[in-house]
Amino acid sequence: MMNIVNQCDQENYEPLIKPVLKKAYKRMKIDKKQIVNIVLVTNEYMRELNRTYRNKDEVTDVLTFTATIEEELGDIFIAPRKALEQARGHGHTFKRELAFLVVHGFLHAIGYDHDTEEKELVMFNLQEKILDEVKIFR
Numbered sequence: 001m002m003n004i005v006n007q008c009d010q011e012n013y014e015p016l017i018k019p020v021l022k023k024a025y026k027r028m029k030i031d032k033k034q035i036v037n038i039v040l041v042t043n044e045y046m047r048e049l050n051r052t053y054r055n056k057d058e059v060t061d062v063l064t065f066t067a068t069i070e071e072e073l074g075d076i077f078i079a080p081r082k083a084l085e086q087a088r089g090h091g092h093t094f095k096r097e098l099a100f101l102v103v104h105g106f107l108h109a110i111g112y113d114h115d116t117e118e119k120e121l122v123m124f125n126l127q128e129k130i131l132d133e134v135k136i137f138r
Contacts, residue, residue, distance in 0.1 A: 076105030
């Protein structure tokens with residue numbers, strides 16, 4: 001199950017986010033009763049979160065906070081404007097970048113990390129498999 005809260009603009013991101021998350025839940029065999037919250041925020045708010053929780057005074061694209069209660073996986077904050085900037089920089093679509101950030105945040109919420117080369121390889125391979133399954137390619 002998922003909640004999507006848009007605090008940054010009037011765009012409807014649900015048609016992109018929902019199928020990506022559904023595929024991620026299925027691929028990772030996560031009980032759909034476990035809720036993940038996707039919160040779309042402004043660059044300014046993302047910078048504030050990053051400064052407060054990571055001691056980094058800069059805008060980041062995605063932050064995941066794991067849940068403290070059993071029924072939830074966690075909260076994934078995404079900055080769509082930052083995602084758009086990155087998509088342009090990487091030479092792919094905004095759709096691709098946003099989907100990537102959703103999957104990336106989801107995997108963090110269920111315990112994956114990329115703090116070592118080995119873990120990064122595992123996590124990034126999973127991300128690509130999930131995105132390939134929903135036909136969102138580079």
